[in-house]
Amino acid sequence: MAETVFGLYGAGDDVVMVTVRTMGDSALAQDASDYAASPAATLLGAAETQWGDRLPGSPAALFQWLLAQPESTLLELLAYCTARSINAVAARPRSANHSDALAEALGLDMVDWWIPTASCFLNSVSKAKALEAVKEATGVDPTQATAGMKKAEVVAYCATKLEGTRWLPSPLRMKGDIGDAPAVSEDEAADD
Secondary structure, eight states: OHHHHTTOOOSSOOSSOOOOOOOOHHHHHHHSTTGGGSHHHHHHHHHHHHHHHHSOSSHHHHHHHHHHSOHHHHHHHHHHHHHTTOOOOOSSOOSSOSHHHHHHHHTOOGGGTOOOOTTTTGGGSOHHHHHHHHHHHHSOOOTTTTTTOOHHHHHHHHHHHHTTSOOOOGGGSOTTOTTOSOOOOHHHHHHO
C-alpha cells in the first residue's frame, strides 16, 4: 500500500499484489469545495509530509525499513495509507456500502470537518434548498424573512443562520441521522 500511496514502484516482481486506488488531493478537491483550505486537507498534508520524510525512497529499502519498525509505526502508516484509499462519495443513495459503519467505527462525525458556507454549499443549491436547510437546522421557517431577497442575499442570510448549528446536508450524514439536526426553541427563535 505504501508503494502505491507514495509512488514507490519496484521492478514489477512483487510477490504480494495489493491494489489500492489512492484518493489524492486533486480527487478530493473535485468532490469538496474549498478542500485546499479545509482541516482535512491540512491534516492529510501534514501526514503526507511526515511519512514522506520518514519513508525510504526505493521499494527495496522500504520493505527493509518496514521490517525494522515497531507495530505501532506500521499501524499508523497503514491507517494513513488506508485513509488515502477511502472514497465514500456516492452519486446515488447508499444502500450497500460500509461508509457509515466505517465512520461509526472511527468515531467520524462530518460536522467536525464540514461547515455549510456560501462558497462550499449555499451558492450551489437553490434558494428553496438553502431555506430548507435553515428551517431544518434551526426549527424556524425563514421564508417570510427572506421574501423578496435576491439569491446572493438569501445565501448571506442562510450562511449567518446556519453558522454554529452543526447542520449537515443528508449526503454527509450517517444513516439514521436525518432529521436529528438541533432545533431552536420558540424563545430563541423569537430573539432572531
